[in-house]
Amino acid sequence: MKIADQPLELLVRSLRLRAPLSDSDADAIRALPHNIKLLEAGTYTVREADSTPVCGVLISGFAYRQKTSSDGDRQIVSVLIPGDALDLQNIFLDVSDHSVQMLTRGEVAVLQRADVQALIRDNAAVARAMMVNILTEASILREWVLNVGQRSGKERAAHLLCEFAIRLKAAGLADQYAYELPMTQEQIGDALGLTPVHVNRMLKALQADGLITRTKRVVQFPNWEAMRNVAGFNERYLHLEVQRNGMSL
């Protein structure tokens, strides 16, 4: 059976990166009622201050979470890759505190909140996997606060590129240390708290240092260790091992 026939397989794989799921647990997830929507770049799936009874899972393409300050400045607070849940939090919170927007055209599997709630209630392993998923997202947010708060422009840009490299590789979506990043420099700036002009200069600087090569939006790392050092990157915060702590249940 092809992935196209089993869209939620991607969610299963994503959860299994960090939490153990038996075959029957996985089947329970795959069996969740859903329908697939193809969304254009720029489409919102959740809007800040809204309430929604559905929960999307990204199947193809990229998306991001964003918040807007009262001055109208945008901050991108997460970038989502295929297999990520777009709005797990809406299962438990009434009103969304941020928006989710498609970065590229892509497919989203739409689940009903009630179905997900029922599955979490009835299946402890799935509940644990979702918990690990949510906690990992919080961990990434802490790293982003550190990134934006303490690192220089060059370090920030380098760190973002490293994070994608590892996340995409872990998800099986990219070759080792070479991938296409489908973001404009303006969007990268909104993720890093920098202006697009400065992002451009920092990317050029990384290039001049021989740390990355770019052709169109494909990034490569000729010297991963050096890149890692410049970025101050340590993947611990991604929690990329199967977490055993919940296993005593």
Added chain:
Amino acid sequence: MKIADQPLELLVRSLRLRAPLSDSDADAIRALPHNIKLLEAGTYTVREADSTPVCGVLISGFAYRQKTSSDGDRQIVSVLIPGDALDLQNIFLDVSDHSVQMLTRGEVAVLQRADVQALIRDNAAVARAMMVNILTEASILREWVLNVGQRSGKERAAHLLCEFAIRLKAAGLADQYAYELPMTQEQIGDALGLTPVHVNRMLKALQADGLITRTKRVVQFPNWEAMRNVAGFNERYLHLEVQRNGMSL
């Protein structure tokens, strides 16, 4: 019965701010085995890269979560007030991605991970309340990324002060719009991504604008609405209503 005799009552109150708990749910939390420790300012309760089988709840005093960059720069990523769980995430994740340190002297109720896990497994309402708690923390982190990434120094400082005002008030720990913030300007800087010198200047600027008054570390807001506007503060992200979404379970 006094609070001193029921330390976990504070946790119950904190959870009840955002999730419904019946009296028996609350009793189940209060009955969790625990012992109280008095910790001095600066004591670590969790260290980055460590694993620990316990989970603390702050009873009195303040604490904060912090991360350190490879250059040695510190970023404070959360400030914790009485009633907050210090390391709920360690219940499901194997290795901590950040440290937790006491900001002031204070008491911590130490719970065993296995006990908390068992309670979450057996009591759906408590599990939901914990989930809401974790999701709210993630929401605050998103707001902090926005704060550090997009706002000016003055706005950042103002926003932090507003956040504490509302959180302390919601927890019943401070008068309306006047409280003691037991942080040095250096610590405030580490939370905002600013140097202590600049924090000092921004606080003075807020004072000069008539937005705050300070005596020692007590802050007051003579004009809350104006302060709120300068900070671009909207408390939506604190999710300070009882969340009904999980109720259909």
Added chain:
DNA sequence: CGTAGTGTTGAGTAAGATCAACTGGTGTGG
């Protein structure tokens, strides 16, 4: 073939960092 979006580069500016000095409170030891 024109237009719009993205990337690139240069020149001037401003927010915040750095360095350094000094204040006032607090605690400690002689």
Added chain:
DNA sequence: CCACACCAGTTGATCTTACTCAACACTACG
């Protein structure tokens, strides 16, 4: 009780990072 050290806060002067404004190049697309 005083001398001293230490820490937090404050202020000034200078420097640097990143922002702003502006122009131009390249590509995709109608």
